Amino acid sequence: xxxxxxxxxxxxxxxxxxxxxxxTAQVSDxxxxxxxxxxxxxxxxxxxxxxxxRKNESRLIGVIVEDVTVWHTAYIIDGINEIAEARGxxxxxxxxxxxxxxxxxxxxxxIFKKEIDKVVDVLIGMQVDGIIYVGMHDRKINDILHDMKxxxxxxxxxxxxxxxxxxxxNEKSEYQLTQMLIQSGHRNFxxxxxxxxxxxxxxxxxxxxxxxxxxxxxxxxxxxxxGNWTYKDGKEAGKKLLNKKDYxxxxxxxxxxxxxxxxxxxxxxxIRIPDDVSIIGFDNADIVHYVSPKITTVDRPLQEMGxxxxxxxxxxxxxxxxxxxxxxxxxALVEGESVKKRN
Amino acid sequence: xxxxxxxxxxxxxxxxxxxxxxxTAQVSDxxxxxxxxxxxxxxxxxxxxxxxxRKNESRLIGVIVEDVTVWHTAYIIDGINEIAEARGxxxxxxxxxxxxxxxxxxxxxxIFKKEIDKVVDVLIGMQVDGIIYVGMHDRKINDILHDMKxxxxxxxxxxxxxxxxxxxxNEKSEYQLTQMLIQSGHRNFxxxxxxxxxxxxxxxxxxxxxxxxxxxxxxxxxxxxxGNWTYKDGKEAGKKLLNKKDYxxxxxxxxxxxxxxxxxxxxxxxIRIPDDVSIIGFDNADIVHYVSPKITTVDRPLQEMGxxxxxxxxxxxxxxxxxxxxxxxxxALVEGESVKKRN
DNA sequence: GTGAAAGCGCTAACAG
DNA sequence: CTGTTAGCGCTTTCAC
Numbered sequence: 166x167x168x169x170x171x172x173x174x175x176x177x178x179x180x181x182x183x184x185x186x187x188x189t190a191q192v193s194d195x196x197x198x199x200x201x202x203x204x205x206x207x208x209x210x211x212x213x214x215x216x217x218x219r220k221n222e223s224r225l226i227g228v229i230v231e232d233v234t235v236w237h238t239a240y241i242i243d244g245i246n247e248i249a250e251a252r253g254x255x256x257x258x259x260x261x262x263x264x265x266x267x268x269x270x271x272x273x274x275x276i277f278k279k280e281i282d283k284v285v286d287v288l289i290g291m292q293v294d295g296i297i298y299v300g301m302h303d304r305k306i307n308d309i310l311h312d313m314k315x316x317x318x319x320x321x322x323x324x325x326x327x328x329x330x331x332x333x334x335n336e337k338s339e340y341q342l343t344q345m346l347i348q349s350g351h352r353n354f355x356x357x358x359x360x361x362x363x364x365x366x367x368x369x370x371x372x373x374x375x376x377x378x379x380x381x382x383x384x385x386x387x388x389x390x391x392g393n394w395t396y397k398d399g400k401e402a403g404k405k406l407l408n409k410k411d412y413x414x415x416x417x418x419x420x421x422x423x424x425x426x427x428x429x430x431x432x433x434x435x436i437r438i439p440d441d442v443s444i445i446g447f448d449n450a451d452i453v454h455y456v457s458p459k460i461t462t463v464d465r466p467l468q469e470m471g472x473x474x475x476x477x478x479x480x481x482x483x484x485x486x487x488x489x490x491x492x493x494x495x496x497a498l499v500e501g502e503s504v505k506k507r508n
Numbered sequence: 509x510x511x512x513x514x515x516x517x518x519x520x521x522x523x524x525x526x527x528x529x530x531x532t533a534q535v536s537d538x539x540x541x542x543x544x545x546x547x548x549x550x551x552x553x554x555x556x557x558x559x560x561x562r563k564n565e566s567r568l569i570g571v572i573v574e575d576v577t578v579w580h581t582a583y584i585i586d587g588i589n590e591i592a593e594a595r596g597x598x599x600x601x602x603x604x605x606x607x608x609x610x611x612x613x614x615x616x617x618x619i620f621k622k623e624i625d626k627v628v629d630v631l632i633g634m635q636v637d638g639i640i641y642v643g644m645h646d647r648k649i650n651d652i653l654h655d656m657k658x659x660x661x662x663x664x665x666x667x668x669x670x671x672x673x674x675x676x677x678n679e680k681s682e683y684q685l686t687q688m689l690i691q692s693g694h695r696n697f698x699x700x701x702x703x704x705x706x707x708x709x710x711x712x713x714x715x716x717x718x719x720x721x722x723x724x725x726x727x728x729x730x731x732x733x734x735g736n737w738t739y740k741d742g743k744e745a746g747k748k749l750l751n752k753k754d755y756x757x758x759x760x761x762x763x764x765x766x767x768x769x770x771x772x773x774x775x776x777x778x779i780r781i782p783d784d785v786s787i788i789g790f791d792n793a794d795i796v797h798y799v800s801p802k803i804t805t806v807d808r809p810l811q812e813m814g815x816x817x818x819x820x821x822x823x824x825x826x827x828x829x830x831x832x833x834x835x836x837x838x839x840a841l842v843e844g845e846s847v848k849k850r851n
Numbered sequence: 852g853t854g855a856a857a858g859c860g861c862t863a864a865c866a867g
Numbered sequence: 868c869t870g871t872t873a874g875c876g877c878t879t880t881c882a883c
Contacts, residue, residue: 189879214877220859260589292555455795521869539869559860
């Protein structure tokens with residue numbers, strides 16, 4: 166079914182049908198009804214490709230995700246999608262599948278420039294109005310889309326230069342969690358640090374250190390143990406921290422997996438959580454709701470990051486905003502049962 | 509940049525540029541190099557929209573997912589994506605976001621026919637070559653896309669009528685798990701059933717019953733307890749099953765969340781897993797790798813379901829296959845530490 | 852109010 | 868080997 170056929174059936178010109186369809190000119194009631202009837206009967210749907218070509222705007226957004234199976238990605242896509250639906254945009258999803266391609270050496274992402282270029286080529290070929298790039302780790306990356314003339318927003322990562330980005334606050338969230346522990350009466354701290362070189366780990370440390378410093382609390386260097394974000398490392402770290410006489414009474418694990426590991430370590434050592442030791446995590450992973458006691462943690466605003474990314478992009482597309490905007494959204498405390506008030 | 513401009517710069521006709529670009533006619537080396545040079549210099553990318561319009565094929569696949577945040581969805585998308593990339597197709601993702609819209613009353617999905625129609629309208633308008641519909645629960649649904657003339661594949665759900673589908677085997681997998689328990693020497697069984705009306709639950713029950721019947725093992729009706737797939741329900745069910753003298757020595761939980769709940773129930777009752785009681789789950793959820801002991805379970809071939817769905821669809825598009833094909837893929841046993849061999 | 856016609860960027864006869 | 872040209876389905880100016 167094409168416009169032309171509808172026009173023929175209705176005995177009017179293609180222009181008139183187009184007017185009716187888009188409400189773009191005055192059409193007599195009689196004609197309008199005639200045309201609408203035929204459209205309904207035939208189930209005609211206009212060809213968006215042709216329309217886009219003619220109007221030189223696709224209402225298509227390219228979403229490049231580093232890996233769709235990294236669980237935060239789905240929630241960000243969900244957020245992007247909601248705004249897209251409301252504003253009449255469609256999403257082309259490009260999945261780089263970095264996880265299976267590079268395994269753990271994600272820092273060498275620049276190697277994948279070629280693959281990304283390929284994806285971008287297609288997206289631009291599809292005439293997308295803009296691109297959102299969703300990272301699989303929160304970190305700074307090279308502006309992979311540097312030669313993109315159209316608006317770009319980085320989400321769950323960021324880049325140098327004139328590019329907008331949407332992230333969550335690592336530093337502030339860990340700062341607040343730590344403050345909460347301090348206010349609960351804790352003074353003797355242990356830290357289970359994430360991957361030493363990782364940016365979120367550094368930022369989270371900065372946040373907790375700030376809170377401790379402000380309260381004049383010393384953090385002994387032997388009470389800082391490093392792990393690689395995994396349950397296993399968390400358990401080992403927990404044992405190191407807790408298997409000594411003067412073990413810390415509050416453990417800040419930089420993510421939930423490690424917090425859960427430490428929790429299990431405590432159990433094995435016969436140390437009660439939260440009565441003997443309080444533990445907090447980060448991320449609000451599913452797992453914290455299954456373990457006992459539930460681990461107190463912090464929830465990243467994933468869906469919200471999707472909303473904001475899309476809004477930023479659309480503003481940029483419509484010209485409502487220019488230049489780069491860097492948004493850092495707050496995380497929300499999720500209270501579990503792993504923190505004890507001491508007084 | 510358009511073909512026309514490139515042609516002008518190279519001093520040839522648009523046809524020639526098109527020939528070079530698509531390798532669709534013999535072009536002299538001299539001309540080819542001249543054109544290629546300009547293309548490279550200008551970074552020209554052909555307009556896929558225009559090409560699709562002209563060729564009347566979009567190489568676009570519509571993927572409708574009931575909810576992208578239901579975790580299996582991401583893996584299926586990943587699988588679809590991999591094939592798409594290899595075969596030169598692009599994915600338009602439509603996310604119905606049913607989870608937030610209907611919460612638990614997903615059986616009333618027909619209400620959402622209107623929303624789905626809207627999505628399909630857009631997809632057809634985009635001239636997609638076919639559609640894959642990814643369910644959030646494994647079940648039979650009305651053929652929501654009944655008036656689609658183009659190929660459709662249902663994934664993680666199915667429908668009546670001439671539609672292809674790709675699923676995993678509930679019945680056979682539970683059958684095999686149960687056989688494994690029987691071979692390990694178990695004879696006294698308990699079942700933690702999922703939502704009574706749910707299809708996977710019924711199928712899984714059918715599978716386990718078949719294995720028990722074949723081995724002439726009786727399943728006492730008081731040893732069947734129902735839950736709603738949640739950790740909490742699993743824990744309650746576990747208590748019911750285990751808090752009596754002659755408790756079963758092997759518990760078949762119909763999913764991992766409930767298995768983990770039952771595992772915790774056992775712990776609270778001082779019953780050792782797997783020494784006193786063996787437990788199995790279903791789904792290979794993340795959680796089973798965190799708990800102690802690791803729960804033996806079964807992994808659904810999610811990525812593979814994505815592959816097969818896409819392959820089926822592409823075969824149908826190319827005319828390589830006609831009629832509906834219904835594929836049921838096997839699950840893979842994931843051995844944990846929750847099953848004891850008794851002899 | 853309505854229609855004729857140009858043209859968005861591209862492909863593919865067809866002619867030379 | 869290369870160019871001319873029609874036309875994919877649509878919007879939009881301009882005329883009537």
